[in-house]
Amino acid sequence: PDSVGLVIRTPVGIVVHSGDFKIDYTPVIGSPTDLNRLAQLGTKPVLLLLSDSTYAELPGYTPSERVVSDTLDHIVAGASGRVIITTFSSLISRIQQVIDVAVKHNRYVFITGRSMEEIVPVAVEEGYLTIPPNVLCRSDELKRLPHNRVVVLTTGSQGEPTSALVRMANRDHSQIQIVPGDTVVMSATPVPGNEALVNKTVDSLFRQGADVIYGKVSQVHVHGHGSQEELKLLFDLVKPKFFMPVHGEYRHLKVHAKLAESLGMAKDNIFVLEDG
Structure with a gap:
């Protein structure tokens, strides 16, 4: 519980970090994702979005808890x-x-x-x-x-x-x-x-x-990270100038970067980086 994203206001622009997230309209604990707040950010110039990439390979939506x-x-x-x-x-x-x-x-x-x-x-x-x-x-x-x-x-x-x-x-x-x-x-x-x-x-x-x-025979678990449609929704709501996929293996970052390209972001505005 209590997971949050970050909105960081800097002298050069707003930076948004998603944290670990999925969009669950019927959570078991806590409130649904505040889409209105995210949409409000999209009306302002967001410099950079850093977004969870853990399940960027999966199409569709992550099921609700x-x-x-x-x-x-x-x-x-x-x-x-x-x-x-x-x-x-x-x-x-x-x-x-x-x-x-x-x-x-x-x-x-x-x-x-x-x-x-x-x-x-x-x-x-x-x-x-x-x-x-x-x-x-x-x-x-x-x-x-x-x-x-x-x-x-x-x-x-x-x-x-x-x-x-x-x-x-x-x-x-x-x-x-x-x-x-x-x-x-x-x-x-x-x-x-x-x-x-x-x-x-x-x-x-x-x-x-x-x-x-177990998971292969029955839906006894749903993961806690957004799939491709949720990642696209966050991107469309925030409307960042630059994009950095985070949190995942390198392949997840690359897939997420291509997802951002498919939404119209210029390749030069996407940064796939590693620690170090």
Whole structure:
């Protein structure tokens, strides 16, 4: 939550930095993107736009977070046993979605994994997470609950070797052992470089009898960066004189630069730069 872009006023002109962004008209937490504010900037001479390039290769629009809520609701409604959901511990809106779905289907939530256990209480205290009373359960309560009354929220979406989900996959978790009837939801996309670790974890979970649901078979995750149509919308609203694609691999910057060219910007006004 609380991600922002920057409008920097300098003696030579206005510089706009998008920050990490996507345009979500129905966010789970926070307000929709302020398109009116961006359009107001476009009425002034914006010298430079620096814009997020992470998903510049993807055509179309990034789906709303609400899509994930619908998918999780369908999965939990149809599960006969425990539902074990892993995501980024910093993705507070996804944690809220899991809590909401568990409450709707009369399930308790057990949280495991150090970073998840640390972040959730802070997010509740600061008002970013809303958890009704008696929804979270302790490890001693978990052992007594029927499996069809449990959702487990865990770290390990990236296959990190010491994470809670990987310890489950390796039969090394002190509180949770995977059994047939469990449904494991990988509610995150592997970060580039982590694919092998994630695939190994998924295979191990399948071998133990779990039903594993991940991005290639169901829309259990949407990424947090704008796709091409959102990048074009930001560009058209801000109307910069110069353009610098940022935040991504070099190929992402090049693709984003070509996208700006397709919108009419002169090639000499586009700067594809690297650190150093």
